[in-house]
Amino acid sequence: MGDRDTNLTRRRLLAGLVAVPAAPLMFMPAMASERLSEDDPQARALSYVHDASTTDHPDYREGQTCLNCQLYTDADAAEWGPCAVFPGKLVAAAGWCSAWVPRA
Template identity: 60%
Template sequence: MKDRDHTVSRRGFLKFGAYGLLAVPVAGLGWSTQAKAMERLDEDSAEAQALDYVHDAANADHPSYEEGQVCDNCDLWTDPTAEDWGPCAVFPGKLVAAGGWCSAWVG
């Protein structure tokens, strides 16, 4: 009788492990779609204006701006797979333009 109980718990453990392995890719889908659900940062918002953020770096009018600095080559750009718009550590919950710029740019 003990052998049967032990076999059932082993089977349960293996089933639970299989479900866990299946859950990992499904959980990853939620993380990858999170960035798509975020809103784009508005240039006129207080947070964007505080850091002189612009959607197009060519329009940056700030003394610390240097040609070639854009959001997608900044160390604060948090998703290297993002193309036109992506998340930035400075503006949590918002997307910034890949070709944008702000005074928090770090290279």
């Protein structure tokens, strides 16, 4: 029984050693690489525009942009950045969509 416990402990140790370096990769959001098109079906469904000042959506309020939206996940991205609503895509910092949420 002692050998069995030792083998299980070794397996757990090895599994832990392998998992630790890989942990950041599992929790890191997918990197956005492609700019979102206004013609994208999801963008159209959420009334996304590259320039917030051009929208006539009834929910839009002056001053709302992707840059000051909580869903814009890199507030340091000044021109194009990632958005939680459009994974894998970059949205215009000056853009807007109906999913806009004020940054806290």
